[in-house]
Amino acid sequence: MTGSDIIFYLLATLCVVFALLSVTTRHIFRAAIYLLFTLIGIAGIYFWLQYEFIAAVQIVVYVGGIVVLIIFSIFLTQQTGEQLPKQKLDRKIFAALVVFAGFALTMVQIYQHTFIETDEIAITPTVENIGKKMLAVDSGGYALPFEVISILLLAALIGCIVIALREKKNIEPQIQDDTEEHKGIV
């Protein structure tokens, strides 16, 4: 067992253990922190696979963006020090059964299947190669999905502002009625 193997097993154990803690803890803030460690572990696995760019994106977007967003929303919506209510035992047992059955089924399928590798020369996923492919307009290029994603991000940005906008109180009764009606429909 080489050092590289040991690092992989350590990272995999870290991911699974913290993911389990994240979905079972009753402190919501701790759940967010455990999720953070899981995401860092997955970024480590990307580094281990030598996909450095994806690992960097994972750290920047997930660890730096989404988890911080989640922590802020916890601060906005949760009383500090309050635990989540206890879950019903029958729901837990049912979920565990479903999950074990699904896991077993998937693993049986994976181990019965033989994957065929290609013999062609590998491309190293350097930032240069990724950038060229990302903006290529010929066949096999990703310029169109790139543009679609930018439209999607713009739509999400505007959507977030519209949804989370606090309605102004005490302006005019007419406007207040309109917003109330609007809220009812939405």
Next chain:
Amino acid sequence: MEPGLYHILFLSTALFFIGVYGFLTRRNLITMLMSIELILNSVNLNFIAFNKYLWPNQMDGLFFTLFIIAIAAAEAAVAIAIIINLYRSHNSIDVENAEDLKY
């Protein structure tokens, strides 16, 4: 035993079903969102593993992962905007209390 494709597939399957477990048992919207993030991450790991071990001459899996990460970020932002709006009107982010959304 040297880690290969099957080890990563095992890891991503485990993460996926841990996420499903969290999604089925949790009743708080933010923790459900965290479970969804776990599921999305396991899918990303799968794409990268297939790209690395089966088709290293292409970069399709890598681009799928990049786009999934972008969509996940947008999705998380919209979901949290909805959650905060729900908290303002209902003073709770428990799914049981959000039942009147369907009327």
